[in-house]
Amino acid sequence: MICSSSMRARASLRLRIARFGVSCPQSRPVGRSSCIDLEPNKTTSGSDIVEDVWIEGNVFYSEGLFINSLCPNDGFKNRRITISGNKGRSSFFFRCNSNDVGNTEDVIITDNVYYGSVGSARMFSVSKIVKGLKIQGNKDFGTGSSGWYIANAFAPIICHNHIEAARSIELSFWNCERVLFSGNVIKDVYSSYGAVRFVGDSATGGHMVTSNAFIHTDYSCLIGAVVAKMTVDGNQFDAERFAVQIDAAAVGSDVRIMPGNVFDGNGSPVGSPERLAKARSPEVLAKGTTVSWANAVPAAGDWVRGSIVYNALPSAPGVLGWVCVSGGSPGVWEPFGAIGLTDETARLQRNSLDRPVHPVQN
Numbered sequence: 001m002i003c004s005s006s007m008r009a010r011a012s013l014r015l016r017i018a019r020f021g022v023s024c025p026q027s028r029p030v031g032r033s034s035c036i037d038l039e040p041n042k043t044t045s046g047s048d049i050v051e052d053v054w055i056e057g058n059v060f061y062s063e064g065l066f067i068n069s070l071c072p073n074d075g076f077k078n079r080r081i082t083i084s085g086n087k088g089r090s091s092f093f094f095r096c097n098s099n100d101v102g103n104t105e106d107v108i109i110t111d112n113v114y115y116g117s118v119g120s121a122r123m124f125s126v127s128k129i130v131k132g133l134k135i136q137g138n139k140d141f142g143t144g145s146s147g148w149y150i151a152n153a154f155a156p157i158i159c160h161n162h163i164e165a166a167r168s169i170e171l172s173f174w175n176c177e178r179v180l181f182s183g184n185v186i187k188d189v190y191s192s193y194g195a196v197r198f199v200g201d202s203a204t205g206g207h208m209v210t211s212n213a214f215i216h217t218d219y220s221c222l223i224g225a226v227v228a229k230m231t232v233d234g235n236q237f238d239a240e241r242f243a244v245q246i247d248a249a250a251v252g253s254d255v256r257i258m259p260g261n262v263f264d265g266n267g268s269p270v271g272s273p274e275r276l277a278k279a280r281s282p283e284v285l286a287k288g289t290t291v292s293w294a295n296a297v298p299a300a301g302d303w304v305r306g307s308i309v310y311n312a313l314p315s316a317p318g319v320l321g322w323v324c325v326s327g328g329s330p331g332v333w334e335p336f337g338a339i340g341l342t343d344e345t346a347r348l349q350r351n352s353l354d355r356p357v358h359p360v361q362n
Contacts, residue, residue, distance in 0.1 A: 173195075199225050307327075
């Protein structure tokens with residue numbers, strides 16, 4: 001079944017496509033033919049739109065695209081599109097506003113299974129979904145070399161997806177703002193391009209990369225443009241070279257790589273950490289360096305130089321904690337932060353006692 005630009009309705013087209021077997025053999029060049037084409041206008045002067053569309057529970061095969069959405073007139077947006085529970089293979093699963101033309105709102109894409117294997121086999125290539133983009137619970141097992149591409153989106157939610165494909169790049173965010181990227185599994189990406197990339201030609205900010213599993217990667221997350229107030233926390237990084245790479249174009253970025261990350265594999269936690277505005281965790285600079293609490297100076301275990309253990313039972317006189325000055329098992333530790341009668345106050349008291357006393361007479 002092909003739903004094409006011949007479906008036109010001023011101000012509204014409501015459509016539900018559910019539980020079909022959808023096949024679209026290639027009749028035009030790859031990248032143009034679609035099983036489902038939500039394209040009410042061919043030009044920027046057209047005023048028709050598509051809204052309230054549900055595409056659910058279909059099994060599809062296409063040598064081109066499964067779904068294409070395009071509305072070239074920025075003033076008339078395609079909106080409220082739900083794509084859920086579909087399964088199949090194609091060159092693209094969903095393409096929206098190719099070449100950054102048009103605007104779209106409120107797109108929800110959940111629980112689809114994509115096998116790719118046709119041409120470049122890219123699950124998503126979407127641009128200018130200016131609000132309401134949510135991609136959740138999808139499984140991408142495509143064999144194509146191109147990963148997901150999300151451009152010019154504001155506050156997209158990309159959560160709990162499973163992307164397992166041997167590609168150079170799994171996902172690129174281009175000029176996106178306030179991305180929530182959480183709970184995803186990214187697997188089998190070996191290249192210096194970065195499995196997940198934040199790139200573009202302008203500064204962005206407000207991103208949250210949390211609770212993801214990066215498995216069998218080379219560069220897990222690459223920051224390729226200046227970002228502000230970006231949080232990276234609670235992730236499991238299995239990286240061969242760098243878990244987070246800060247490129248030269250991202251110098252001065254405020255990427256807050258927090259202590260809650262776990263850095264596994266042979267790689268370093270951060271590539272070029274000197275390009276960050278601040279290091280907010282000791283592991284940003286040295287893998288395995290930790291900050292923890294204990295009742296006494298460590299007497300066992302493997303420790304990295306620079307690790308700090310705070311005293312969980314401080315008292316006066318005493319110390320605030322201990323710092324590892326030479327790594328090992330357990331390494332060499334020195335106390336820091338005297339509590340109570342410090343060396344400095346003791347010296348001052350001793351000096352005052354040594355001074356001669358001169359009586360004062362009226």
